[in-house]
Amino acid sequence: MTNKTLFSVYGYGLGHATRSEAIMNALRGEVRVAASENAYDYFKQKGRDPVRINSFKIGNIMKSFSWVQTLFENVDFPFNMIADYNIIKRLVKDFKPGAIVSDSEPVSLLYADTAGITNYFLSNMIPIIKEYDNIPSKLKNNKLDSEKAVVNMLLNQVLKKTNYILSPTMNHYNMGSKVKFTDLIIRKKAGDLEPVKKFPDDFILVSFGGAKITNEYYNSVIPVLKKIKKEHFIVSTNHAVKRRTKTRNLTLYPFINNYLSTLKCCKAVICLAGHGTISESLVYGKPCFTIPIEGHIEQLTNAAIIKERGFGKSYFFKHDIKESELEKKIKEFLDKLGDYKKVIKKAGYKGKGDVECARVIEKDLK
Structure with a gap:
């Protein structure tokens, strides 16, 4: 198996980009990266020659997160998804990675599953399910309950498609051998x-x-x-x-x-x-x-x-x-x-x- 790793990074904000880069720096093999939005700009500034993908978008939502507005921002996501799939496909053909790390980015996960390439899905979604009951009751409503249900559905689908979930979270849980909990990830010691x-x-x-x-x-x-x-x-x-x-x-x-x-x-x-x-x-x-x-x-x-x-x-x-x-x-x-x-x-x-x-x-x- 080739000692090369392809990262595909979701790009709203910089949290995904910085933690993925920390892992890239710790890897001893060759790395390439595809990224969207802010993550693309971040990796470009770092000189990593990223490939741009579209992924999904979150609107300028100021104080409150809105799934409805997010859906409106992503009316073209099916078309972007096809484009991203083809970008990942071409990148894999050229780079020939032995593994794909998907940092909360779904298209590379789907491609890895189809192509039979080992996939690691980097995500913090597990605490959303495990800690939901600790959110103050005054903030819970049908909308938030629905979000939890969606996250739970996504987690189940990821568990079916990926080889491993990498979860650098504050709390660790018993989730079976597919989930690898780690220490927290930071940019510099x-x-x-x-x-x-x-x-x-x-x-x-x-x-x-x-x-x-x-x-x-x-x-x-x-x-x-x-x-x-x-x-x-x-x-x-x-x-x-x-x-x-x-x-x-x-x-x-x-x-x-x-x-x-x-x-x-x-x-x-x-x-x-x-x-x-x-x-x-x-x-x-x-x-x-x-x-x-x-x-x-x-x-x-x-x-x-x-x-x-x-x-x-x-x-x-x-x-x-x-x-x-x-x-x-x-x-x-x-x-x-x-x-x-x-x-x-x-x-x-x-x-x-x-x-x-x-x-x-x-x-x-x-």
Whole structure:
């Protein structure tokens, strides 16, 4: 079998791209990548010569995730799916991989099954099923129940088609031999980072990522942070401000390029409930205050895990963020940072999921 691996990466946001690249760097064989949207741009900037695919799309949905809007965004998906299938087919013919890693990208999974190529499906969908009951009842409705049913159906189909699911998740479950749970995946180990010197010694990092969906979060959260005057907050605003802006207890940046070095130096994080951000925070030993996207079932379950495991606190809201409630929750979080840090340390995350995934893949490439 050839010692080559093809990655096909779903591209909304950058979480899929960064974790896939971490595995690529840990693999000892040759790698090629196909990717959509932001992931394509990311790999192009990294010099990996990616091949563009279409995949499915998520609309500019601001505060709330909507399956209806997502379906409207994907009316042409059947045609894109055919095009993507042919792109993957040509890429396989040219590259001749021994395995295909599908990072939440379905077309490469279907092609691998048809072509008889070993497939690894990289996904965090299992906690959605296992942790759904821990989502606050006030947020559950027919829509969210339907999303859980869809995810469960997708998981069952993936289990039928793939050779293995690689699941770098906070919690591990008994799912049989097809599912390989690993440690969390991060971009860089803390020991490989230089500390940043331009920030105060004791600060809270606030970052809601680089997607358009997050802009309104800053408008809701920043007024609350201004009221918590005893703390200093470093805020990466996704270019909501044009230049560095400083107030009494806030320093706002258009974007923090050395995010991981900044994360390493902070004492806690306020963020969305994306899996990549949470993974890096926990491996670096940082308590998390998460504000999950309303109606986004994966983020809601991630936030529920943070709360249930004692890794931090989560603010679940319905329709609108209420400033008084958010302020109270953040203050409660800040009062218990020491307790959260002890729990995180005991959990023992090392950020070795990339290497663990790579070794699983390499066993079949030999």
